[in-house]
Amino acid sequence: MHDLNETKQSRALRLGVAGPVGTGKSSVIAAICRHLRDEFQIGVITNDIYTDEDARFLRSAGVLPEERIRAVETGSCPHTAIRDDVTMNLIAVEDMERDFAPLDIVLVESGGDNLTATFSPALVDAQLFVLDVAGGGDVARKGGPGISGADLLVINKIDLGEHVDVDVKQMVADATNARDGGPVLALSRKRPETVEQLCGWVREMQKTYAAGGHIPKDPGPMAPHHHAHDEGHGHSHDHDHAHSHD
Numbered sequence: 001m002h003d004l005n006e007t008k009q010s011r012a013l014r015l016g017v018a019g020p021v022g023t024g025k026s027s028v029i030a031a032i033c034r035h036l037r038d039e040f041q042i043g044v045i046t047n048d049i050y051t052d053e054d055a056r057f058l059r060s061a062g063v064l065p066e067e068r069i070r071a072v073e074t075g076s077c078p079h080t081a082i083r084d085d086v087t088m089n090l091i092a093v094e095d096m097e098r099d100f101a102p103l104d105i106v107l108v109e110s111g112g113d114n115l116t117a118t119f120s121p122a123l124v125d126a127q128l129f130v131l132d133v134a135g136g137g138d139v140a141r142k143g144g145p146g147i148s149g150a151d152l153l154v155i156n157k158i159d160l161g162e163h164v165d166v167d168v169k170q171m172v173a174d175a176t177n178a179r180d181g182g183p184v185l186a187l188s189r190k191r192p193e194t195v196e197q198l199c200g201w202v203r204e205m206q207k208t209y210a211a212g213g214h215i216p217k218d219p220g221p222m223a224p225h226h227h228a229h230d231e232g233h234g235h236s237h238d239h240d241h242a243h244s245h246d
């Protein structure tokens with residue numbers, strides 16, 4: 001008979017948070033830390049291209065002891081350090097796990113990118129992809145590996161829906177459709193019940209992972225695609241980088 005104890009995980013759940021610039025990745029991480037820090041031992045690694053801005057924001061927000069928030073300055077497009085060559089991040093995660101052992105969860109925030117950057121399963125065990133309503137209701141329909149394949153898609157800032165003429169229910173329905181029914185969470189830091197849902201998802205994922213019941217999956221790189229900018233002048237190409245054209 002299969003014994004779950006044999007597959008129990010001994011290290012922290014590594015949870016990635018990716019998504020376009022400014023959708024609220026740092027805010028999502030801050031909320032998770034604030035609400036779960038008494039329940040789990042948590043560390044955070046942030047990725048910025050040229051600064052340690054996100055780490056400084058999280059430290060100044062006081063969501064964790066300062067030394068548990070570390071920055072990786074990628075010096076390059078975020079996808080390079082979270083997908084193509086994860087060495088810098090992997091070292092940062094392993095150092096964090098060693099310095100504060102035993103940790104339950106290490107959150108890795110990607111630099112803000114576009115719709116195409118996802119984490120390699122060599123770096124994280126599970127990943128969130130964060131959109132916001134301010135980017136437009138149609139973004140959820142545009143697809144891409146993060147939207148369709150992340151373990152959880154977060155649609156953030158739903159409190160702003162009425163101000164930007166976005167029908168949040170429709171956006172959630174479109175996103176659910178793009179994910180073949182995969183989980184979608186409508187979130188606002190101003191609506192505590194949604195923050196509790198987010199934390200509930202993280203709690204369940206950590207427990208499933210620790211019991212050896214979670215298999216990391218790769219949302220995949222951007223698929224070859226076609227742009228029909230105008231009639232007769234479309235072009236198609238394979239992307240080996242993360243610049244989208246939406």
Ligand SMILES: Nc1nc2c(ncn2[C@@H]2O[C@H](COP(=O)(O)OP(=O)(O)OP(=O)(O)O)[C@@H](O)[C@H]2O)c(=O)[nH]1
Nearest residue numbers: 020021022023024025026027112157187188189190
């Ligand atoms: N109204 C509203 N604003 C939010 C919410 N969550 C985040 N914001 C705001 O959105 C802005 C961007 O949030 P961040 O958490 O810095 O976004 P980010 O994705 O980490 O940004 P980058 O790291 O620059 O890509 C900030 O001004 C936040 O205060 C929300 O639920 N509602």
